[in-house]
Amino acid sequence: MAARNRPVSTRILSWHSIKSGPPFEELIPDLFxxxxxxxxxxxxxxDLFFRYTIDSATAFxxxxxxxxxxxDQSELGFAQAFNYSQEAITLRFILGPLGRIFPHKKADKCYRLCRDFAARFVDEAVQAAQSEGADGTSETKHERYIxxxxxxxxxxxxxxxxxxxxxxxLAGRDTTAGLLSNMFFMLAKHPEVWDKLRQEVATLEGRLPSYEELRNLKYLRCCMNESLRLHPVVPVNGRIxxxxxxxxxxxxxxxxxxVFMPExxxxxxxxxxxxxxxxxxGADADVFRxxxxxxxxxxxxxxxxxxxxGPRICLGQQYALTEAGYVTVRMAQEFRTLKSQDPGPWEEALTLTLCSRNGTKVSVTPA
Structure with a gap:
């Protein structure tokens, strides 16, 4: 595909925009x-990770x-509509042509709600861009990258x-929430891994991690890599x-x-x-290690x-890894113990992405 036809977002979702944009720390008190x-x-x-990531993604x-x-649960209008829309898309994909026979009015309503919600921000963004002067200045000033x-x-x-x-x-919210949910399910099942991770995070001496420090926490990256290996958030894919x-x-x-593949x-x-x-x-490929x-x-x-x-790599990769790493570090700084309250093994829930069917049920004590 020619560069001019690729999504505009491919060219502007840079490391710089991620560093200067998402309000990761601002939302941490709401999470805690x-x-x-x-x-x-x-x-x-x-549930909390999915709320956190939709809050940070919409702000960004x-x-x-x-x-x-x-x-409260009853107030989650956009978030609930977004979740239901994904479930409906998955169902329609499974039904294939039969999906046209069975109209899904609630799903259609949720689609419209999500797009109508986002459309007002599109109008605002276009107006702001049109009001910019030749030097890039605008009447509408924003301190944060939008x-x-x-x-x-x-x-x-x-x-x-x-x-x-x-x-x-979708890419920035679901991949991050799925990674965090799946990883913390396994961290809670393996307290020795949680302790080792906390020991590495302790090298920060309680300060908020910079983006460079996040990238240098090697065991944190090992934990994220292992979670993404064992429970990849996009477990199946295809190309035409x-x-x-x-x-x-x-x-x-x-x-x-x-193998010959015709058009x-x-x-x-x-x-x-x-x-x-x-x-x-290795022989223990089914084990979280x-x-x-x-x-x-x-x-x-x-x-x-x-x-x-390759050319179709996920746009939200760097965003997801940065956000998941940041949240994990802050959780490790805030909580000493992480105990699983789910007696069973991890089970899959698959919509457009993969997460835990039974949630990530834990109990914690403060550091």
Missing amino acids: ARIPRDGVTVVDLQ LFGQSVASLKM FSHELARRTSDKRRILDELMNVL ALRDTVLPKGGGKDGRSP GSTIEYNVYAMHRRKDIY PERWENGQLQPRWEYLPFNG
Whole structure:
């Protein structure tokens, strides 16, 4: 695909925008306020992580958070509509052509609610871009980087801006919340890993981590890598051949011969299964063990695709890893113990992304 036809968001979702934009710390007090600290009361961190990430993503994208962490369950209008829309999209994908036979009025209402909510921020962003002078100054000043405003500086097509905002909202919110939920489910089941992680975080001496410090916390990255390996947030994916092409491997009796893929063919691949291959990850590939990533022991290439790769790599990858790392560090600084209150193993809940079917039920005590 030519560069000019790629999503505008691909070209502006830079490391600089991530560093200067998302209000990660501003939302931490709202997150902590929802977590009981007596070591007995059970809290579902998965619900809180999904609220946190939609709050941070909407603040980054629209310039205004939906503030779901401050709401009671009955007040979660946009957040609930966004969740239901994803479930409905998954159902329609499963039904295929049969989906046209069964109208889904609630889903259609949720779609409209989400797009109407975002559309007003698109209008504001376009107006702000049009009011800018030749020197880039504007009558509407914002201290924080706002993604929708940057999009509006690149294109005035409101439909395109809206579509790209909703796409990045899904990528930035769900991948992060799924990673945090799945990882904390396993951290709670493995207290020795939680203790080791807290020891590394203790090197910060209680201060808020900078972006550079986050990237240098090696065991934190091991934990995130292992969670994304064992429970990839996008567990299955596919591509359509735009022209006749040949895959270098996959054919023949041994699966090592080339495979011809005619134009229009769909290629599906299972990341979840590949991440558990024992010939790549060892005999304990089904076990949560972050240490397998230490000291460069494991350096897979195309065998490790939590965010896919190549020209279609996930736009929200750096955003998700930065936010998940930041939240994990702050949780480790705030809470000494993390105890699982779910007697069963991790079970999957799959919509457009993968998270825990039973939530992430834990109890904690303060540091």
